[in-house]
Amino acid sequence: MAVDVDTLHGDDDLHAAGALFRAAMVGLPPLPPHSDHLSEAGRTLGARIDGRLVGTAESYTSWLVVPGGARVAHAAVTHVGVLPTHTRRGVLTALLRRQLDDIAERGEVVATLRASEGSIYERFGYGVASLFARLDLHRGRARLRDTVPPSGAVRFVEPADAWKLFPQIYATAAISWTGAIDRPGYWWKLKHRTAAEPVYTVTHGPAGAEDGFARYHPVDTANWFTSRERTIVVDDLVATTPRAYLGLIRHLLSVDLVDKVTFAFAPVDAPLRHLFTDERAVGVAGVHDETWLRLVDVPAALARRTYRDASPVIVEVEDTIRTANSGRYRICAEQVVRVEDPAEITVDVATLGAIYLGGSTWRQLALAGRVVEHRAGAVEDADNLFATPTLPFSGTFF
Numbered sequence: 001m002a003v004d005v006d007t008l009h010g011d012d013d014l015h016a017a018g019a020l021f022r023a024a025m026v027g028l029p030p031l032p033p034h035s036d037h038l039s040e041a042g043r044t045l046g047a048r049i050d051g052r053l054v055g056t057a058e059s060y061t062s063w064l065v066v067p068g069g070a071r072v073a074h075a076a077v078t079h080v081g082v083l084p085t086h087t088r089r090g091v092l093t094a095l096l097r098r099q100l101d102d103i104a105e106r107g108e109v110v111a112t113l114r115a116s117e118g119s120i121y122e123r124f125g126y127g128v129a130s131l132f133a134r135l136d137l138h139r140g141r142a143r144l145r146d147t148v149p150p151s152g153a154v155r156f157v158e159p160a161d162a163w164k165l166f167p168q169i170y171a172t173a174a175i176s177w178t179g180a181i182d183r184p185g186y187w188w189k190l191k192h193r194t195a196a197e198p199v200y201t202v203t204h205g206p207a208g209a210e211d212g213f214a215r216y217h218p219v220d221t222a223n224w225f226t227s228r229e230r231t232i233v234v235d236d237l238v239a240t241t242p243r244a245y246l247g248l249i250r251h252l253l254s255v256d257l258v259d260k261v262t263f264a265f266a267p268v269d270a271p272l273r274h275l276f277t278d279e280r281a282v283g284v285a286g287v288h289d290e291t292w293l294r295l296v297d298v299p300a301a302l303a304r305r306t307y308r309d310a311s312p313v314i315v316e317v318e319d320t321i322r323t324a325n326s327g328r329y330r331i332c333a334e335q336v337v338r339v340e341d342p343a344e345i346t347v348d349v350a351t352l353g354a355i356y357l358g359g360s361t362w363r364q365l366a367l368a369g370r371v372v373e374h375r376a377g378a379v380e381d382a383d384n385l386f387a388t389p390t391l392p393f394s395g396t397f398f
Contacts, residue, residue, distance in 0.1 A: 003094040008046045017056040024081030049089045055082040055091040062182040068306030075103040077113035078398045111294040129293035130392040133284040137261040151247030162201035163192045173240040179392030204247040212244030221386035231260040267393035293353040298325035302336040309333045310384035316343035318328030342376040358388030
């Protein structure tokens with residue numbers, strides 16, 4: 001049975017694709033009212049069997065910050081789903097292969113997604129490139145150290161105004177941490193329409209020169225005044241300077257009638273616990289995969305990130321889908337060049353994606369048999385080259 005994949009354009013088809021995605025995910029609520037125009041034109045694919053829409057995949061034009069601070073052209077892949085009645089018929093394969101072709105034609109170097117299941121995307125060349133932590137901050141134990149530097153003022157912004165101001169801050173601020181991605185207007189519109197209520201929104205820094213913001217909401221409001229663990233959940237916290245980070249944390253600590261502050265998405269190596277005299281004030285409630293990364297153009301992606309000054313390695317990359325990526329690359333601090341010399345390490349493109357931002361090491365993946373070492377010491381040399389000062393983190397779910 002043939003699977004036909006094409007680009008969806010009309011509002012009816014785009015709405016049908018959105019409803020199909022929710023049916024495939026099972027646990028999502030229905031599409032919110034007035035949910036049209038939440039997709040970027042020309043980037044929603046539909047898969048049909050006998051003329052019926054049975055699968056969809058979407059992406060947004062974006063950028064991704066790689067080690068060294070460069071922003072590379074990036075496709076944010078989202079809303080991938082196949083009707084339960086049509087799984088295991090090659091629909092997903094047809095969609096994702098076509099999507100990779102489209103992404104490559106647009107000149108986008110990498111693609112990333114957030115996975116609903118952990119066993120699907122590796123076979124299409126995606127690897128887990130970053131993790132996020134869910135952190136619980138217990139206010140009763142949270143006393144800031146006297147050594148914590150001062151920070152600026154935080155002010156409340158009306159939520160209606162925040163949905164206009166936050167995108168401006170994000171678009172103009174120095175977003176430079178490894179793993180960060182762009183947030184196009186479609187992302188902000190969708191988050192606005194699905195945000196929890198009530199919601200509180202604050203910014204750090206003077207008006208017109210803000211360098212950070214946060215959005216949070218209370219949980220279990222029906223029992224708020226009798227609860228022994230009144231909790232607010234921080235849904236979004238963006239700080240582009242250390243001063244902004246400290247200011248926003250101080251604000252969250254100052255909210256009365258709150259026993260616990262939960263950070264829904266935080267870097268695994270977040271500095272939060274180091275701020276307090278009792279580091280146990282911060283607990284890790286869970287660690288989960290965040291960025292699944294696919295190198296669409298391997299030589300371009302390798303050339304755009306930076307490397308430490310260490311011994312060079314020759315890495316052979318295997319890519320069974322985008323076969324032009326397959327080959328051997330000599331990687332050193334100065335440059336990346338394609339060579340015909342014997343490989344010192346062999347890796348598939350999904351494993352390279354897991355390593356690319358610094359979220360996993362060559363040694364870790366060699367232990368799992370995902371990296372093959374042909375020269376003794378090559379794995380250690382590769383780790384020295386690819387090492388990064390911080391773990392990658394996006395902080396943006398789509």
